[in-house]
Amino acid sequence: MNDGPQRAGSIDPMLPAPWRIRRVRRNTRDTFTLDLEPVYAGISLPFLPGQFNMIYLFGVGEVPISMSGDPESSGAMTHTVRAVGTVTRVMSRLKRGDEIGIRGPFGASWPVEEAAGKDVVIVAGGIGLAPLRPVIYHILARREKYGRVALLYGARTPHDILYQDELEKWRGRFDLQVEVTVDNVSAGQSWKGNVGVVTSLIAGARFDPAQTIAMICGPELMMRFTMAELKKRGIGDDSIFISMERNMKCAVGFCGHCQFGPTFICKDGPVFRSDRINPWLSKREI
């Protein structure tokens, strides 16, 4: 249960509100970031890291996309989107000034409060870095509240690395450990960094397992393997959080599509503590 912004204010969770595209940035060949501003001045959409919006394209359809912007910047909304289906492909062709509809925010958030005073390990795979970026912003805005913080990020190839400029900036800080790896380097790419799966970065991450909160986001397989590695390092099930994904239509717990065992991913998730989800992750076709 998340008593929070998604039910506050006058925004109707069933009706999209119009937002305008202020800027479109190409991240990689299939991923882009939209910076949005509300069409009606004065409307803001406060959200917690890990929550998502349902983004509507007129006459095309609606898709769930996690927030990937700074939770503290009111009046702005940022979404990093991967063009994989009909709606997202149309979305990738939108330009500055175009309008889209937004319903939200929905869902349970990353445990940024619970992690205060502890070490934090953030493990992101591919597009999974986008829903975790608000966590990084949140932590960096109050850095003294947290212990050691490590960001481990795995992308498919060097060309698929998101937010390269920000990553380099973060890596330059003394109070943040940032490790990046890629699965493959194709011919013609020059890459002097790590090559290997993201789980291989865990051994070198600096944290005290007894006092750590881990947050993982990426393809389900990557999250399962990462959880196993983190547990080997001694982090308990009750300190690991993952972000789940299933077919979503209404985002308000009525259509039934996003059910995963006894949970509705739209309202009980998408962020789950791993001990709640583990029995269901080990079953097939759930």
Add this chain to the structure above:
Amino acid sequence: MSIDTLEPLLAEHPFLQGIKKDYLQLITGCAKNVRFEAGHVIFREGEAADQFYLVRHGKIALEVYLPERGSNSILTLGAGDALGWSWLIPPYKWRFDARAIETTQAFALDGKCLRGKCEKDPSLGYELLKRIAVIIAERLHATRLQMLDVYGARE
């Protein structure tokens, strides 16, 4: 199948080829004969890994489950192959699923039993590890080649 008939059959398996009689006897003490029907799930990712299988006949697929793609076969093993080394490496949990694709006959060696005997007799342990290291190295090499995706078109 009694221990007496088991031992010579085990000796025939390529994994144990040329192994000293003493070691063979120790290993046989942890062995039994098993049979899987086609489609039978032998073990699942995350389960306790307490068996080491030496395949005699049939075919087993190592699989990985992705929710939107279902179970994907990443490797198949047949007669003469050895299945599983997670019983030897902590935390002793399977990293993949394994499913019999055809009716399969195999020897199942009890992992805990074997680990115990290796602790008592490190030279047995060394012998087993040498043979397993060969398998792991081969699989790793093969996986790297698979990863390079050399058959795919250039981007």
Add this chain to the structure above:
Amino acid sequence: MCVRGADEPFVEISTADVELCTNIRPMGAGWRSQVAAVEVLTLLCSRMVAMLIASLLLWILDRPGADTARAGCPIATVMQDLLSGQLSGYRGGDNLTTMTQLGDKFRLERAHLQQLFDALKRREYQIVGPTVRDGAIVYDHLNSVADLPIGWTDKQEGGRYRLKKRNDEALFGFNVGPHSLKQFLHPPRQRLWRAERQGKSFEIIPEVDKSPKYAFIGIRSCDLHAIVVQDRVLLRDQYIDPIYQARREDCFIVAVNCGQAGGTCFCVSMNTGPKATFGFDLALTEVLEGEHHFFVGETGTEKGREALGEITHCEAGDKEQAQAEQIVAHTATQMGRTMETSDIKELLYRNYDHPRWDNVALRCLTCANCTMVCPTCFCTTVEDVTDLTGEHAERWRRWDSCFTLDFSYLHGGSVRVSTKARYRQWMTHKLATWIDQFGTSGCVGCGRCITWCPVGIDLTEEVRAIRESE
């Protein structure tokens, strides 16, 4: 104490006049001319004189057929009460239109049931109830008692439903058909909003609810429980469904306690019947005994009590109440199915890999019938459509089923591909995960899924098979 119905002319009397001699206050509809005549008399005489005349009238009327009259005739008992000075139905107060307290049992003659329809129509309800159509008893709009399935019953078994003529004229002598109230409260197709494009921007126009106020007649206890189960999902969780809320808010429910159990019924196992114990404005048990055809009823709400005030009825005597209880108790012994529900959630949770699922998968066609007829299934999907100009878009919501391949589609493929996984999803949701989600079972024991499955898959049997194998 009996009350005359509203369909006969009455004489308006000023309340002040009547107050003199009795504490009856006729308010609007309610009084027949005979009683009015008595009141006119009391205007002219003292109470004593009125009593004298009343007793004279009583003697005149108390002739052959007196027993019947006493049991069913309003006048006799009115007179009796006047004479005895016991106006038991009256509790004083200002705006009494009915005699009964909530929960009091009343008797309603079959002949007077139409007055219920009329009272509801006067209140502008759209009446919905069972009627025969296309070889089944379905819920549809009703105009009068004549539209009910008079003299019909149904024979239900796994994968089988047939209508059969009864050898009596019972109005509710059947069990539940393929319809439930779901299609009225949670409509199969519903537009959520429209959108108009204006250049780069667009405007969303919310849908205005135009649904009628429904009065549902003949609702069985299992379906009452189903409504409450859906209330929990659609009204009492994190969000509220405005469509369901609007339809649910002002509906009038006349429940009927089943006089017989169906071949696939198991409400007793699920603790959802056969007696309706809550959630109704009025509840009726049909009694047919030789020449007598009446209902023993109960008021459930103030709304029900008020409507009852316009319908001819009497207090139900002990004998009649006992008859009604007996009928319902007998129904409870006739259940066509049973389901052992102890520990059912844990039973299913630990058996997700049970071979029984493979067994049912060989039979299940994933036709989704069960989800269509189930009164608690709530899954929907949304469709965004646009016209050819591209200037107008609409979002529609329609029923969906977890049995479809699309239901679990997730970038590139579906998660639940096999029939086994989809059947397992439906059954474990209905009987197990629903409990974790909403605190109740999702199943109300109506048996529709068993009857309407083309291959007769029976979830009570599936649960039994898993339980017995442990």
